[in-house]
Amino acid sequence: MRFRSFGRLAARLLVPLALLLGAAQVFAQDTDNLLPVTEAYKLSTDTNTPGVLKLHWTIAQDYYLYRGRMKFKGGDGITLGEATLPDGEKHHDEYLGDVETYHHNVDASIPYTVAPGTTRLTVSVQYQGCHEVEPKICYPPHTEKLDLPLPAGAAQAAPGAPTQTLGSALSQLGGKSAASPGMDAAPLPAEQAFRFEALARKPNELLLRWTMPRGYYLYRDQTVLHAKNIDGVKLNPQWPEGTSKDDPHFGKVTVYFDQLELPVTIDGDLAGRKQLDVEASFQGCQDGGLCYPLMTRAVSVDLSGGSVSTGQTTAGPAPEMPPATQNSLDVSLWYALLLALGGGLVLNLMPCVLPVLSIKAVGLIESGENPARRRVHALMYTAGVLASFIALGLIIISLKQAWGSQMQNPIVVAVLALIMLAVALSMSGVVQFGTSLGNTGSSLANRSGPIGDFFTGVLAVVVASPCTAPFMGTALAYAFAAPTVNALLVFVALGVGLALPFLAVGFVPAVARLLPRPGAWMETLKQVLAFPMYLAAVWLAWVLANQRGSDAVGLLLVAAVLLAMTLWWFERSRSRGVISRVFVAVLLVLAIAPVYMLAKLPAGTNRAATAEGVVAFTPAKLAELRKAGTPVFVDMTADWCITCKANEHTVLDTDAFRAQLKQTGTVYMKGDWTNEDPDITAFLQQYHTPGVPLYVVFPKSGGAGRQLPTVLTASLVEQALAEAAKSE
Template identity: 70%
Template sequence: MCPITGRLAARLPFLMLVLLCLAALAQPLCAQEDDGLLPVTAAYRLSADASTPGVLKLHWEIAPDYYLYRGRMKFKPAEGVTLGEAAFPDGERHHDEYLGDVEIYHHAIDASVPYTVAPGTTRLRLGVQFQGCHEVDPKICYPPHTEQLDLPLPPTGTVGARPGSLGAALQQLGSSSRTGGSDVPLPAEQAFRLDALAQDPHHLLLRWTMPPGYYLYRDQTKLHLRDGRGLTLTPRWPAGTRKDDPHFGSVTVYFNELDLPVAVGGDLAGRTRLTLETSFQGCEDGGLCYPVMTRALDVDLANATPATGTPAMAAPEAPPVSAQGPLQTSLWAALLLALGGGLVLNLMPCVLPVLSIKAVGLLESGESPARARAHALAYTAGVLASFVALGLGILALRSAGHALGWGTQLQQPLLVGGLALVMLAVGLSMSGLVQFGASLGNTGAGLAARGGAAGDFFTGVLAVVVASPCTAPFMGSALAYAFAAPAASALMVFVALGLGLALPFLMVGFVPALARRLPRPGRWMETLKQLLAFPMYLSAAWLAWVLANQRGADAIGLLLVSAVFLALTLWWFERSRGRAGLVRAPVLLALLATAVPLYGLAQLPTPVRAAQADTGVVAYSPEKLAELRASGTPVFVDMTADWCVTCKANEHTVLDTAAFRALLLRTGAVYMKGDWTDVNPTIAAFLEQYHSPGVPLYVVFPRGGGAGRKLPTVLTSSLVARALTEAAR
C-alpha cells in the first residue's frame, strides 16, 4: 500500500465506524409498511344490544369497498346459553370465485338472534364469527374473524332501560365490542382482546385487537409461563407509535392491532400445552386508563390451535417448510462452505470499492517479501476481527429476540449515512486532496510501519462492512448453519468466512511466486490510485440512494449537511498541517459538527411507502400468501432489500425482464415481493422459517400445495423457468 493509503486509517474515525456499527445493531426494530387495508375490526364494526329479553340484536357497519358474506356468519354460545336460529335480511346476489353463488352485504346489516339462558346466568356470552372481503385493488378476503361478546342480561320483565338513564349507560358499556364513537368506555375484555396460537412448538404469536381510539402500552406488558421451569420467552416487539403519556412520559404504544411473535427457548420434550400468563395495560385515547389486566391463555403446541377461553384468531396458514434444516449440515461442511463463500465474495460487486484500496496495496507489497507479509497479516487481522465482532453481535442480539441476519446492519440509517461519509473521505484521500496520517516530521521507520499496518487493518474492517450487502454462492447455507448452531460452532463459521475473504491477499503475501507476478511499483501507480477513487464515490452515491429509500428526502438533506462539514473538517485539517495544536483545534469542532446531522438520521420516522406501481407484483403478507395457496395458485416469493446488491443483480438480470413476466403468464403464477430494506418482523419470521440468514430469499410454492422450494441466492433464467414450470403442474 502507498504511503498515502498506508497511513489512511491512522487518522480516519475508525472508532466512530465501530461505534456506528454497534449503535446500528442496537436500534429498535422498525414497523411494517402499510398496505392501505383497514384492520378487520375497522372494516366491519360490530355492535350488540341485549336490552330486549330473549333477543340479541347485532349491527355491522361496513366500510366502503368492503362486504360481508351472509353464509359465513356463525355463533358459538358459552356454557349456560342456548341460541335459536339467527334472522338475517336478504343479501345481494354475488358469484364468488371460490365459494360459488353467495349472498353478501354492503354498507350495514342488522340481524337478531333469539336466546335462552340457564337459571342463575347473569351475562350473555357468545362468539360471533364473520368473514368479508375488500372488493377493489388490492382485492383480498380476510380470514374468518371472531368477536367475543360479554353482555349484561336485562332484568326479567323489562323491555329496556330508559334512554339517558344510568341503566342505559350500563347497557351501552357492555353492549358493543366496537362502538367506534361511544362516549362510554368499553369493558376491558372488549377494549383489549387477546388471542394466542403456536406457529410451531418454539414460536408463539400473540395478537391484541383494539377498537379505534384505544391503545396498549409496550413497556407495561409482561409475559410469564406457568410451570415453565427451564423455559424462556423472548418477544420480538414491532415498532409502535411514540406518545407523550401523562402517566409514563414518552412511551411506545400500539393502536388497533398488535401482533407479537414470541420465541420459546428451552427443552419442550414431552410438553403438548403451555399456559401463558400476560399482564398488560392500556387506555382510551383522551379518556379512561384501565388498571393492569392479567389473562391466562392455554396454548396447544401439538396442533397449533388458538388459545382456549379467548376469541378464535384466524391466523394465516404457515407455508409448509422443507424438512431440510440448517443443522443437517455438518460443522466441517459448513466450514468448507463458509471458506468457499468468503473466497467468492471477493468477486462480488459489493466488495469492489475496497478492492480499489487492496489493489494499490497488492502492487506496493512487491517492495519486499517482509512488507508483503506484513500487509497480508494486518489486512487478515482486520477481516477476522470484524467477522468475529459481527458474529458475536448478531448472535447476542438474536438470542435477545431481535430478528437480525447477514446485512441487517444496513437497515439502520445511522450506519448507512456514516458509511457514505467514510467512502467519501477515503475517495478524497485516494484522489490526493487530503492525506491522513502524515506526521509532523520523520519520526522513524518503525512508526511509519506502524501506520501502514493500521491502514491495512482498517481496510480489512471496511471490506467486511461493505461486503454485507452481498450474499455469495455457498454463503447462504453456511450462515444458516451459523445462526442455528451453538455459539462456538457459529463463531468458527464466521472465522472461516473471514479466512476466505482474506485468502487472496494472504496467498500473495506468503507465496513469493505470486508476488513476483505483480507489476513493479512506479509513478503510474499514483494515477491508478486516483482512478480507483471513483468506485469509492460511486459507493457513497449508492449508500445515499439506500438512505433516501429508507428515510426519504429529509435524510438526504441531513447527509449533505454532514458531507459539507466533513469537507470543512478535511480542508482545515490540510490547512493546519504542521501548525501548533491550538490552530488545529477547529478540526475537532468541525468533526463534531459532521456527526450531529448523523444523529438526526436515527430520529427520522420511516416514511409511508407508495403502493406498488407495477401491478404484476403483489406485496407480501402471510394472509395473502395463504389465500393464494388455498386457491391453488403457484406463487414465487421474493424477499429483497434496497441495500442488497445480490438482490438487485438478480432483479436486473432475471426478475425485471420481459421473459420472466411471460413466464408468470404462461404458468399462472403470482409474483409476490417482500421488502426488508427496513426491519420488518413479518418478513423476518418468513426468513427464519426457511432458515435464511438474510436476503435474498426466493421460495416457489407449487399449485397443488406442499412444501415451498427454496432457490439459490444467485438466480438464472433457466433455473427460475424450471422451478415455476414444475410448480404449475
C-alpha cells in the same frame, strides 16, 4: 387563518351529518330491490382456534363495506385485542375523505382472552356499508350481538395463571413500565405469538423450537412434554439457560424470549418406530401485556430426521419448511466450514466489496519487495476481518438478527457513505491519512500503518454484510441453528475466506512476485481506484433516499460538504497550532450533526408493489391467495442487497419472467426489507434464512413452499413456476 380553522371545523361537523343523510336515503328512495343489511353483508363466525375469533363477511354484488367503520367490543369477561383486517380498496369518499372498502368478501381475525369462570364468547360487531349503484344509499351502522360457545381450552385461564385482562397486565407481569416493548402493540393470536415446530436430530433425540416475536416470552416450568399413543417412552428436555423473572403468581421463574431451542432425549423402547407423536403444553405472555391461556400443540415427528413438523394453526395453508433449510442442523460442521470458506472467498468478487479491495490493492503494491511489510499488511487486515466477523456473529446469534439487517438503519448507511467519501478523497490526494506532523514527504510505503490495515478489514466486513454470496446460505443457516461455538467457527471461516487472497500475497512469495513493481505509476492508479469509492458513496445515498426520502439525501449532502471541508482544513492544519486543530474538531462535529437528524425522519413507503403486476407482501394476503389455490412467487428483497438487484436485472425484471407468470397464473408477491418490517422478519425466521434475498414458490395444490437458491437463473425459475402451477 381564521377562515381555514373555520373550514376544518365545518368539515368535521359535516362528515357525521353527511353519513346520517346518506343513511336516511334508505327510507327516502325506492328500496324495493335493496337487500336487508344482514343479507347484503352475511356474517359468519369461526371459534375453532382457542384465543382467536374469526369473522367472515360475504358481501353481495354491488355492495361494499367500510374498513374504518368496523368496531368490535367484548362482553362480560371478554377482552379483545386489535382486529387483524386486510388492506381494502383505497379511494376518496365525498363525505368521509380517503377510505378503504371491501367488495365480495372479507375476513377479520380478533385475538381475545377470557376471565376465569366465563363460559360464552360474547362480542358486539358493528359495521357499515353502502349500495354503489342506483339507488346509491348507505345503510346506518349495524350491530350484531354474537353469543358463541368457547372452544375447549379457552373457557378460562390455566390454573394459577395470571388474570387475563389487559387492565391488570402491569401488576401481573412484575411491575413492567408502560414503555415495555410488548405493551405498545396489540397482542398477537396465539399461533403467531408462539410458533412451535419439531424435528429429529437422531432417532433418539429431538429438537423442539419455539419462535416468538420481540416482547413475548415462554415459561419454562409451565411446559410439559409427553409422547402420545405409546407407553414406556419418556421425553427428557435439556433446558438451556433462560432469563430469571419475578412473577407475582408463580414467584421466581425462568422464561425464554425470542426463540427457545430445546434438545430432548427419548428414553424408552421405540420398537422400530419411524414416527413419534409429541404433545407439548405450554404458557407464555406478552411482556408488559396479557398472558395467554395454557396452549397445547401436537406434532408428528419423522424420526429418520430432516423433516420439520409444526404444531401451529394458521388461516389457510401454512408455509412449510423447504428442503433446503430442513436439513440445516444435519449439515456437518466441517461441511459448513468449507461452505463458509468458499462464501468468504466469493465475497471478494461482490460489487459491494470491490471498492474496499481497491484500497488494499494499492496498499499491497506500495509494500514493494519487502516480505516483512507484506506480512504485516496481510496479518493486520486479516485481524480486522476476523474481529469484525466474530463481533457480527455474536450480535446475530444473541439478537437473532438476519445477515445484513444493520443496513436497515439509515444512520449506518449514511456513516458508510461518508466513510467511502473520506477514503476516496484520500486516494484522490485531497488528504493523507496515516502521516504524522513532520512526515508529509514520506515515501508511499510508509503512508499506511498497521492500524489502517486493521480498520480496512473492519470496513470490508461492514460493506460485505449486505451481500449474500453463493455457498453462504447453507453455512449461515447452519450457524443460526447450531450451538454458539460452532456458529462462531462458521463466522471465523467466512472471515478467513474473505482475507485469504491477502494472506496468500503476504506469505506466499510466488503469489507476491505476480504483483507489479512499485513506481511513479502507483499514484495515478491510486487516484483511478478512488472512483469506485465515489460510486459506492452514490449507491449508499440512493439506498438512503429509498429509506428516508429526499430530505435524508439533502442532509447527507450537507454532511458530505462539511466532511470535505473538515478534511481540507485537517490537511492545511498539519503545520499550524492548537487552535487550527480545535477548529478541525468543530467542523467534524458539524458534519456529524446532519447524520444525527436522519433518525428523526419518517420511514419511506414500501416500494415493493410499485411495479405493475406486483403484489406487496402481507401474511394475510399470502394466506388468502394460498387458500384460493393460486400459485405464488414470493420475493424478499432490499435496496441494499446487491445479490437481489443482480437477480432482478437478469431474471425477475424481464419480459420472459412476466410471460411465465401470466402463463402459469402465478402471483408475483414482493416484500421490501430495505426498512425494518416485522412481517418480513418473521417470514425470514420461519425459513431460517440468513437474510435476503429469499425466494419461495408456493404451489397451486397448497403443498409446501419450495425455497430457491439465492442466485437465480431463468431456467431454474421457469421450472419452479411450471411445477407450482400443476394440480395434484
